[in-house]
Amino acid sequence: MKGSSLQDETQPASAAASPHKRPVAGRPRTVRKVAEKGLPYLLVSPLALFIIGLALIPAAFTIIQSFYRVNPLDPPTRFDGFGNFRKLWADDAVRTSIGNTAFYVIVGVALSTVLGILFATVLRKKFRGRSVLIAVLILPWALPGVVEGILWTGIFDPNNGLVNSVLSSLHLANQGSVLLGENRLLTITLIELVQVWQITPLSALLVLAAMQVIPDELYEAAEIDGCSMFASFWRITLPLARPGIAIAMVQSLIATLNVFDQPYVLNGAASTGASITEQTYFISFQNLDFGEGYALSLIITVVTLLISLVVVRAVYRRIDY
């Protein structure tokens, strides 16, 4: 059999096509073909199992349980239709947190994307100290959100904070002016600025990665054609960096829609800054109303998916060089 197979491989096409030899030679070929086709799936299977186990099964569980009354303090678990969703809508704290989160998303995604593009444009060209600058840029992203929250708590502290000290020394505000917790707009703006400080580095790196694959020839040709730097940026850099920009926007969207650490550490549970994920935490783990928590998680997931889809459709373009 082995000899036949080897022989078959060395035979001209006409000989290999002989009706007597085809069945003998065909079996290993089929096996090889199946193995070749199956190998990618085999390689992907650990990751697929991981995703199924940690994302799809919990997601399915969440969808189902969101229609049930699941509260260990109020057993048994029972079907409740849209009861959890109705309760969420009637909850003032949830409605306020939706408004706050919408603000975080709009301001956070817009600012981090604009700043990300700006930083990436600056870092695109090689200059002395570029690597150090990139390392410094990454720092806020590398820090845990809670640590950043604590750091900025000190900066915003109304009694001894840096911001108030600077503003009062410039006679722009009184020492002890309240920055967080009193005025809702000011509170959510400052909280979101802290988050933008954290998420912008990743946006910048994603956009930078997309910019670095743009061929220099395009810029050289544009320069020969008399294109200004701004026109090159507008007509070459931005359109060709769209895949990176789209990914950066989606990661910012996910981060801002799920923001928890910054509002929780900087502003506690106060409605002036509470996010929708904070409410999910309170409902699920303080009140132990898991059914309502599942429903709110489901809403967040669906909204994240829908907006991500819109962003990808609007911004992403496949680039082939």
Place this chain on the structure above:
Amino acid sequence: MLGSPGGKRGRIRTTAAVAAAGAAALALAACGSSGGSGGSNQTSGVTITVALAADPPPKAELDAFTKQTGIHVKWVNLDWDSLQTKISAAATAKTFFADATDVDWSRVGQLGKLGWFYPMSQYMNTKSLSSDMPQLASFTSDGKVIGIPYDASFMVTTVNTDLFSKAGITSMPTTLDDYTNDLKKIQSSGVSQHPLNIPFSAAEGLSTYWYETTGALGGTILDSSGKPQFASPSSPGYKAAEWMVNAIKTGLVPAGNINVADSQGEQTLMAKGQVASTYSDYSGVISTLYNSPKSSTVVNKIKYLPTPGATGTAANLSNPDGIGIPVQAKYPKAAAKFIEWFTSAKQQLEFTGANGQSKAWSAYTLPSHLSAVQTMAKGNLAGGTTLSAMLAKSKPVFEGGAPSWYPAFSNAVYTNLHAAATGSKSVAQAISAIVSATNGLSS
């Protein structure tokens, strides 16, 4: 160069098959691994997991316990919020998380009703403990003790005697009216611009401050059936809320305290001599913070003050930390042996450093055993005599134990009191919202 979004179609059927196989495998695995109570009775040669929101005690102390019992201890330090989340998540999923972990006084009702912790009477003689552990009552739910207090945290009033004397105040106040007038005197004399510390951040510290003030005015928060006792403007709870909100509106409290949490206020205001008093502070804080030159500029200037009440000094409310055994523990008997050692009067004295600093546990505040506090008071515990007298008379926040819906109740308290302090709600509206939430929860 620019293409359209989208990609190639995958081989859906094969992927679906892989997905289905994976799902089935995981589902089977999940079904097969469901947890259950009833751990091993082994008490020697085992390693138990102890999860608390604190750094571990000195290694030498834990090693001594291992030598004595053969039980090894794996210490897990988690922040308080994460710890509570893990306790809930593990208990709901019926999975092992720790052999011994935190039982916070405020969650006793919830944890007791859910049956997530073993009754400690199965492992220890809890009745004999109660006389020397006044705060054991705070860990009793439906007659069952589900945790043993390992420290004696209770709410106390602290005063900066230096600032009081600078304002010409020679005798300390014994009623809330006198106390308020003294603070106004400190303010008007220019000794301190804002002499009172109330942490108005929407967090647990604000709720406990209100409970203590209500208690000092002779009231209770909830009756035995969980009904609110603060709806009437003449009730102590209502008056306490008014007093607190007025204090920030009139400038007795720094305006910036609207977003200051309890520990932050201790560290940045009280320990820096910026305020003259914290009406509801924490026991043991003078030794651990205010008398520490590294973090304080008011060393030896802060004293405990028997809490001024409506007509005289009032009883202090307890908010101790306890330790219990989750029903999913792998080695409940070994965990019980650890708790017995960990909460013994002898070991608590070691943790305070009474028998040498090498045995002191940096995270430790005050023993839960009255006898241990009294021993310390004879030694060098700052304000030890005052503390031991207050500990002996301390009362639980809720006479019948914290209700099972306490976390939601506390959330309503601190978010509404915070809103009243910011001016987005009046005191009447805030109290009305808390009453409404409480009635909804207790019905």
